[in-house]
Amino acid sequence: MSDAAIRIEGLCKTYRGSKGEPEKQALKGIDLTVPKGSVFGLLGPNGAGKSTLINILAGLVVKSSGRVSIWGFDQDQYPRQSRSAIGVMPQELNLDPFFTPRGALEVQAGLYGVPKSERHSDEILELVGLSDKADVYARTLSGGMRRRLLLAKALVHHPKVLVLDEPTAGVDIELRQMLWTNIRKLNEQGMTIILTTHYLEEAQEMCGEIAIINHGEKIAQDSTANLLGRMDSRTMVIVPDSPVTVLPAAEGVKPALRDDGCLVLHYHNAQTTAEQVLESVRAANIRIRDVRTEEADLEDVFLALTSSRTDDPPADDQDRPRRGMHRVKL
Structure with missing residues (x-):
């Protein structure tokens, strides 16, 4: 068994142009390896290609070329197994307002083919602090509670790899602390975590290894300590x-x-x-x-590596800088 949770080789994605516009190459031959059991940061400015890469991992976008392996399962040869090995907490609050949290988890588990005897909806709701809201409609939940529910949905099929796409965007301090406590607990249990965030101090504190992509290309990958050591x-x-x-x-x-x-x-x-x-x-x-x-901190490293090309138009990511913490204004 490989020691890589995710292995990406020569990954390319080109979007066709519409209304006479030229095609757009969002990913340009990315090679990326995420070690098993790590908390791995995937960083980049707006338009870097992060969303495209995550959507390819989740099976929501078809790659143009390259190879993707998740937990040892080649995405082309074993699509079902590779998809079951990964859970994604998206940035968007895409919840059905007429489901209760417990109902939403049961439906999600059914979509992944999790037998009823292996479902742990109540345990997951307790983990994310939603036990007392298990039977209320999702439309009545606050924004922070909806983010907790997104995390819960990503965990229903017991994934080996968890992707967090801007998990603390617009949330309060209490929820942020609760989220990171749970993430550390899941990582200690062996789950591999991939984090994308514009809050670079979060990545610096949480991630043992970081990759930075810009305009569809990987421009750096190293341990957090080594990246910080580049700045004298x-x-x-x-x-x-x-x-x-x-x-x-x-x-x-x-x-x-x-x-x-x-x-x-x-x-x-x-x-x-x-x-x-x-x-x-x-x-x-x-x-x-x-x-x-x-x-120097991670923000200094990030700016030094990406600032030379941040004037180009964005390719695919629609995320914007957030308020509330020190961050790169892109």
Whole structure:
């Protein structure tokens, strides 16, 4: 048995143009391997091809060429087994308003051919915090509760791989914490998690490995730690005792004064040490009340890898930047 939960080789998808428009190549020969048991981040700006890739994995979109294997089952040779191995929590709230949560799970389980003796609808509802809403119509649920129900539906057939497409978009802090607690629990039980999100600090905290795609091409795949290690930039923020009148001057240091009076100094750790930065501050006769340093985060890595091509029109993803957390504004 392969140690890959998902293996993608040379995956291409081309959409036919309509009304005289040229065809659009959404995926351009992507190779991607997702290790079993991992929490894997799939990131990219709007139009990168994430939605197309996820829909191909879910069996909702037919690929143009390439090979997709899910939990060892080739999608072309074993379509039913590969589809049963994956569960997808979509970004859209696509729920039937006239089903109760329990009824929706039973119908979903039936569509996947899960025998009644192997269904665990009540246990899944308890996991996502909907036990007390099991018999109310879905149309009466709040937005956060509907997202919980989407997660529950993705779990009814006991998938080996769970795909979360923007799972915390527009949800409150309590629901976000509940969701990540459940995801960690499922991962500890052996489930492979694939996460797409615009909240990059979520990906940085949750994911052990990350792939970044842009305009249908994979531009990076590595452990989160290694991706962060690519950025050598550092930032020192100094709160001065009195207003700064002269900016420090030192080779390799870019100083700037913020509106709140703080002095911000950007430098590269390989070229300049923190001590050299502080010496330049003292040389400018700036007395320090407080100081802190900041290292590059996943947002910096993401922007460095994708910013050169973000002016092109989007290909397929319709997701937009969300409010509420630090995120990349795409």
